Amino acid sequence: MTGFSAFRLLAEALRGNRGWTPHWRKAAPGSHYDVVIIGGGGHGLATAWHLARACRELRIAVLERNWIGLGNTGRNTTVIRANYLLPSNQRFYEYSLRKWESFEQDLNYNAMVSQRGVLNLWHSDGQRDAHIRRGNTIRLSGGDAELLDVAALRARYPFLDFDNARFPIKGGLWHGRGGTVRHDAVVWAYARAASDLGVDIVENCEVTGFEIEAGRCRAVQTTRGRVAAERTAICVAGSSGRLAAMAGLRLPIESHVLQAFVTEGLKPFIDDVIGFGAGHFYISQSDKGGLVFGGDLDGYNSYAQRGNLPMVRHVCAGAMALMPAIGRARLLRSWGGIMDMTMDGSPIIDRLPVEGMFLNGGWCYGGFKAIPGAGDCFARLIASGEPPPEIAAFRLDRFQRGRLIDEAGSGPRPNLH
Amino acid sequence: MRIPHPDLGLRDIEEFTCLGDACLCERPQASADHRDFCDYLYLRDNPAGPHRELWFHEHGDQSWLIVTRDTCTHEILSVEYADMRPTEGGRP
């Protein structure tokens, strides 16, 4: 593989672009690896790359049941941010955001990392207090947050419905280093870099079972044969529960569907990411001009990868309450992704109670932004057996220990986080 | 999606809220171990396929239903009233 550079682009343009080669090798599954990573989404591929980079001698495979990147990493609304309230979340997401800031240099890939900023609005006195507290916590932890008053917001966002009778806009918390990233490019960048370091990326290879002997996982069974592995790492987003069940485990996770939407392309008018405070609705504008937005979960367990119509209406009602102009745009597409919602709304990255098995899951709404940070930390966990400090709070036994990380404060109700 | 209510017929899901796995009805006895309570509160089978779950007919007759639904297709396989009689462990 040769790197991307301005010179290379120019040279290829003159040569009719005939010199480009596929980004990653199409590997067939081998019979034995040191580490098998299940799931070729952003998390699986980032883990593979970090692990291959740190431990060159390891033989590593990523097994993906479909084509890589067709899971949530290719279905999400691409928002990255580090504006959490609880210290263990904020510490990790800030770590991940820093990794986004160097992502394109580290991977030699244009992923259109755009720190266009994330704005969260408030509509009541109580919400104002909560946002001030959040802003202070973020700043104390070394992150960035700024309070904006209505006058500043009116100048920047003339199209918002400031005087809405039910949900008047009273102010906002601005997180300038947040933004968006081209999701598919993240998958391709990691796949290319990992493949280049010798990782086998095996597509159309579904894991169907584990061979567990005397409490130790020795191999995985797949639709393309048996693959022996010293260590097995699960990065399957909404399917964590299914994989755990194959290993005889139950997890503090329910799988739910989350929908996202995009309108026809419009001239640029939303410069950043805007979050409504009175309902779950957030929006940004893609570089093609489509308005990309999302909202709440459908609310009940689902593996269907498509949502229901009542939630379409609910999200669109949120959109209309925030910015009535959107009512003139035509909705182009909507789709759904299956997410593993945990009992406290925070992720789980840990060893599993079967020797040689590791889990990276429970990402709920927010796992895209976590990809570079979690890939690095999960690789360190797999290599050493011990979780690095950035993810030390995301352990599986925190539920038994009462150490929940419940950002929303909604208790053990996965459909409310 | 519509839920066939045992007495009220097909009702739109917007009338309901979902609480999750009906295993919440099997609350451990008060004397049970800390571990049993943790498992009860936090662990789920989370199956891809038929799932017994609790739905509350909030904007309707306020009944609690146990709906068996396929989580891959949303097909509803059966609906019954949840048993609301007190038990030794208590109710969710």
Ligand SMILES: Cc1cc2nc3c(=O)[nH]c(=O)nc-3n(C[C@H](O)[C@H](O)[C@H](O)COP(=O)(O)OP(=O)(O)OC[C@H]3O[C@@H](n4cnc5c(N)ncnc54)[C@H](O)[C@@H]3O)c2cc1C
């Ligand atoms: C609509 C929507 C909007 C979202 N918006 C945001 C956002 O704005 N910001 C943000 O940070 N997060 C967002 N998220 C969450 C984010 O998309 C996910 O948390 C993240 O992409 C998870 O990455 P992953 O690599 O773990 O999962 P995935 O990309 O889903 O990858 C998992 C892979 O595992 C494979 N797999 C499953 N089972 C098996 C098996 N048995 N054998 C082999 N392979 C298997 C799947 O095919 C899949 O490709 C959103 C999610 C959705 C659904």
